[in-house]
Amino acid sequence: MSEQTVSQEIQRSGPGPGGGAEATRPDVVSVVGLTKRYGRRTVVDGVELHLTAGSITGLIGPNGAGKTTIMSMLLGLVRPDSGRGTVLGNDLTRPADYLSRVGALIEGPAFFGNLSGRDNLRYFARLGGHDPAGIPEVLSLVGLQGREGDSYSSYSLGMKQRLGIGASLLGDPDLVILDEPTNGVDPAGMRDIRAMVRRIAADGRTVLISSHLLAELEHVCDRVIVLDQGGLRYSGPLHELPSSRAEVILLRGRSGADDAALHRLLTAQGRSLERRADGFAVEVGDDEPARLAGELARHVIAHGVDLVELHHQKQSLEDRVLDLVGTGSRS
Amino acid sequence: MNTFVAEWIRLSAKRTWLIAIPFTILYSAVLTVVMIDTAPDRANGGVSLQALGQSGGGTLAVRTGVAFTSVLILALFVGMSAGSFARGTWRASLLQQPRRLTLAAGTFAARIAISAVVVVVLFIAGLVTAYLVAPAQGVDTGSWLDATSLRMAGEDYLRTMVFIVGWAVLGTLLGILTRSVPIGLGIGILWAGPIENVLGDRLSLGGEYFPGLLLRYVVAPETAPVTGVTLALRLLVYAAVALLVVSTLLRRRDVSS
Numbered sequence: 001m002s003e004q005t006v007s008q009e010i011q012r013s014g015p016g017p018g019g020g021a022e023a024t025r026p027d028v029v030s031v032v033g034l035t036k037r038y039g040r041r042t043v044v045d046g047v048e049l050h051l052t053a054g055s056i057t058g059l060i061g062p063n064g065a066g067k068t069t070i071m072s073m074l075l076g077l078v079r080p081d082s083g084r085g086t087v088l089g090n091d092l093t094r095p096a097d098y099l100s101r102v103g104a105l106i107e108g109p110a111f112f113g114n115l116s117g118r119d120n121l122r123y124f125a126r127l128g129g130h131d132p133a134g135i136p137e138v139l140s141l142v143g144l145q146g147r148e149g150d151s152y153s154s155y156s157l158g159m160k161q162r163l164g165i166g167a168s169l170l171g172d173p174d175l176v177i178l179d180e181p182t183n184g185v186d187p188a189g190m191r192d193i194r195a196m197v198r199r200i201a202a203d204g205r206t207v208l209i210s211s212h213l214l215a216e217l218e219h220v221c222d223r224v225i226v227l228d229q230g231g232l233r234y235s236g237p238l239h240e241l242p243s244s245r246a247e248v249i250l251l252r253g254r255s256g257a258d259d260a261a262l263h264r265l266l267t268a269q270g271r272s273l274e275r276r277a278d279g280f281a282v283e284v285g286d287d288e289p290a291r292l293a294g295e296l297a298r299h300v301i302a303h304g305v306d307l308v309e310l311h312h313q314k315q316s317l318e319d320r321v322l323d324l325v326g327t328g329s330r331s
Numbered sequence: 332m333n334t335f336v337a338e339w340i341r342l343s344a345k346r347t348w349l350i351a352i353p354f355t356i357l358y359s360a361v362l363t364v365v366m367i368d369t370a371p372d373r374a375n376g377g378v379s380l381q382a383l384g385q386s387g388g389g390t391l392a393v394r395t396g397v398a399f400t401s402v403l404i405l406a407l408f409v410g411m412s413a414g415s416f417a418r419g420t421w422r423a424s425l426l427q428q429p430r431r432l433t434l435a436a437g438t439f440a441a442r443i444a445i446s447a448v449v450v451v452v453l454f455i456a457g458l459v460t461a462y463l464v465a466p467a468q469g470v471d472t473g474s475w476l477d478a479t480s481l482r483m484a485g486e487d488y489l490r491t492m493v494f495i496v497g498w499a500v501l502g503t504l505l506g507i508l509t510r511s512v513p514i515g516l517g518i519g520i521l522w523a524g525p526i527e528n529v530l531g532d533r534l535s536l537g538g539e540y541f542p543g544l545l546l547r548y549v550v551a552p553e554t555a556p557v558t559g560v561t562l563a564l565r566l567l568v569y570a571a572v573a574l575l576v577v578s579t580l581l582r583r584r585d586v587s588s
Contacts, residue, residue: 068587076429077422077586096429104426107587110419114346126337127434128427167423 025053028175028206029074031085031092036069036078036230044069045230049085051175051208051223056201058217058238059210060321061227067210068107070227071179074208075104088175100128103173105181109164113153117144117163120152121170130171141199142166143192158189165196176200178209182216194220218317228325242324243315249293251300252279252309261305269299279309289314334428334437335444342445355449358400359393359456366392367464377553380470387483388465389475393457394487398547401498402523404446408502409515411442416510422586431581439503446495454488490549497546497566498523504573507580542569 029051036044044066051057059067072078074087076095083092090098111120118135125132139148142162147155155163161181168176178197182190190213197220201207211217217224224241226234234241251266253259262280266273274281284292289312297310315323370378370392378395382388415421415438428434458475465472474480502519509515523543531537531544538544538556545566548555555562 072585072587075426077425079583079585099426099429102426106426107419107422110423112341112418112420115341115344119341119344123337123341124423124427126333126340127424129333130427168426170427 028053029087034083035081037081043230047232051206053206054204055223056207056221057223058221059225065227066230068179071106071177101173102175103168104177105164105168106179109160111152116149118148124167125170128171138166138169157184175206180211214318226324233324241320243320245315247284247314248281250279250281250311250313254306254308258306265300265303334434335441338438338441355452356456359453360460362396363392363457363460364464366396384471386474386479389458389461390484390487395551397491397550404495404498405502405519405523408499409506409519410512412503412506413512413515450491494546494550500573504577507577
């Protein structure tokens with residue numbers, strides 16, 4: 001199959017994230033051995049990267065892990081020392097061939113302070129040969145309608161980030177690369193950006209997003225790539241990210257007597273039980289967490305236990321990533 | 332072409348003209364008044380009352396006075412090119428136009444096109460000012476609009492544009508080389524000021540080879556120690572070297588903050 005044919009095939013994916021049939025979707029990005037050195041320091045070391053069409057992939061790692069450098073190499077801003085692969089079916093070493101179908105926000109938003117948000121988008125749209133008629137839709141998507149005529153220099157950091165995301169959507173790209181889009185954004189703004197990323201991916205676009213705020217990524221990504229000191233530590237579905245602590249259902253009775261009854265009832269069922277400061281933990285194992293929680297609740301309540309707490313507890317993305325890369329920041 | 336149009340529209344915003352046009356008119360008027368007011372009766376070359384009274388006299392003062400704007404042009408182009416790296420707009424622009432040389436050439440051409448419009452205003456303002464002040468110095472303005480004068484005005488305009496393009500290339504080169512506005516400006520002012528004007532003026536070699544002095548001879552050809560052909564060839568060599576350096580830097584350097 002010719003490169004051109006492959007390139008044409010790798011466009012929008014049918015179902016969005018979590019829509020299934022992932023194995024049949026082509027790789028939008030497929031690179032191996034990606035390496036970048038600055039002098040004697042290797043900042044990206046033989047990384048292999050595969051982004052499935054229509055997926056939202058989180059690029060995770062401490063400061064200095066190589067996240068921005070990898071994104072920059074995909075965008076043709078930084079030249080890899082070695083490595084090969086394709087982006088949207090085109091050779092990685094020829095970014096001009098595929099960048100018209102890639103939108104990106106990298107190393108923070110960069111615009112002209114004296115121009116309005118709308119005029120900045122017009123400038124970049126003209127530069128990329130995109131139809132400026134799509135700008136109102138982009139402004140609406142990123143929630144800047146009503147402020148589009150204001151000078152960029154008067155924008156808050158959150159608005160600047162939104163405009164940066166807006167610029168990445170010019171030309172309706174198939175692949176969107178967002179480097180720390182929630183940097184400096186308040187909690188409400190983060191929620192908005194999270195929703196924005198979901199909307200971007202809902203059209204079948206492939207999204208690669210990096211963030212220090214792992215909880216943010218946990219809410220939007222279906223796949224993660226974990227990096228540390230330039231090396232790849234994990235790449236795959238978020239739910240398969242190795243966990244050092246077992247997934248549990250946590251139960252707590254109202255009184256000491258209730259807790260004692262809980263202990264007796266669950267032990268009698270032959271369940272592996274752990275006493276914790278905040279209650280009893282029952283390992284989920286291969287069971288379905290929601291089904292198990294319901295079964296446990298029904299059983300103990302039927303035996304007169306006054307249950308005040310029951311919840312599904314699993315190791316957070318942050319904990320799992322820290323298990324992989326350690327706790328030290330290298331910035 | 333997209334790059335040229337985008338940069339042209341960005342730069343030709345109403346605010347730019349509201350600042351550039353009044354400043355250019357004022358600058359041109361002051362320059363012309365000073366040049367005419369201080370002109371000697373006669374001189375071997377340059378601005379004199381005798382030369383002002385001949386065909387081409389209307390634009391002579393402003394064309395010669397443009398030589399004083401070298402540092403201003405240099406600073407503007409260093410600021411624009413280095414500023415685009417410092418602000419990150421170069422990086423953001425590359426995401427839309429990944430062909431680096433196309434992006435650089437298109438934006439440079441748009442900036443020169445804007446300069447060309449400003450120079451038209453500069454010349455018109457200079458001519459009008461000269462008409463107003465020259466008679467008081469006893470200069471006959473009768474031949475300022477004859478066919479020879481119009482041809483000479485065209486030539487003066489082209490010489491001025493060559494001068495501007497030359498300094499613009501130097502400023503852009505410095506901006507791309509340093510990627511820092513303060514460092515680029517520091518080096519540029521040091522070169523265009525003390526090195527070119529003090530050292531270059533004292534050394535015969537400097538007068539014949541320093542790029543800034545060669546560019547000065549373009550707008551003041553009467554003072555040139557080299558022939559027009561030599562001047563053109565040397566400037567072309569400098570331009571070729573600058574283009575080679577710029578294209579190498581743009582193609583090979585990584586773009587990161």
